[in-house]
Amino acid sequence: MDHRQFEAWLSEYGDAWESRDTSRFRALFTEDASYYWTPLDPPVRGGVAIGTAFADAVSTQESIRFSHQVLAAVRETGICRWRCSFDRAGSGIPVRLDGIFVARFHGAGLCVEFREWWHSSETA
Numbered sequence: 001m002d003h004r005q006f007e008a009w010l011s012e013y014g015d016a017w018e019s020r021d022t023s024r025f026r027a028l029f030t031e032d033a034s035y036y037w038t039p040l041d042p043p044v045r046g047g048v049a050i051g052t053a054f055a056d057a058v059s060t061q062e063s064i065r066f067s068h069q070v071l072a073a074v075r076e077t078g079i080c081r082w083r084c085s086f087d088r089a090g091s092g093i094p095v096r097l098d099g100i101f102v103a104r105f106h107g108a109g110l111c112v113e114f115r116e117w118w119h120s121s122e123t124a
Helices: 003-018 022-026 047-058
Strands: 029-036 061-074 077-088 094-105 111-122
Touching (some): 003 022, 003 061, 003 077, 022 047, 029 047, 047 061, 061 094
Antiparallel strands (some): 061 077, 077 094, 094 111
16 A cells, blocks of 8 residues: 555545445445444444444535545555544534544555544534
C-alpha cells in the first residue's frame, strides 16, 4: 500500500460514506476484516457486520462531507487524519468529527483491520 493507493482507497471510503452506500463501503473490506469504531470497544468483525454497522450509523446522517489527509503509507499500513461533518437526520443538528484512521491491507488492496480514534462536536 503506497501513498497513491491509500489515497484512492480513502477517496472511495469517503465517497461511500457521503453517498451512504453500504455496498460500496463493505466492498472496501475483506470478508474477515476487523473494524474498531473506537479503541475501547470490541471490533465489528466480518463484511456483513461491518456493512450493517455502517448502514446503522449513516441512517442518522444527512449532508455528509468527508475529507482526509494521508499521513503515512508503508507496506500494508496506511495512516490518515480525517474530518467529517453532517447533520443529524430529523433534528438537523450539525455534527463535526475529527480523527485518525489506521488501516492494514492485504495484497489486493482490501482492508483487513481498521482502527479509528476520533472526537465529535454536536451543536444545537
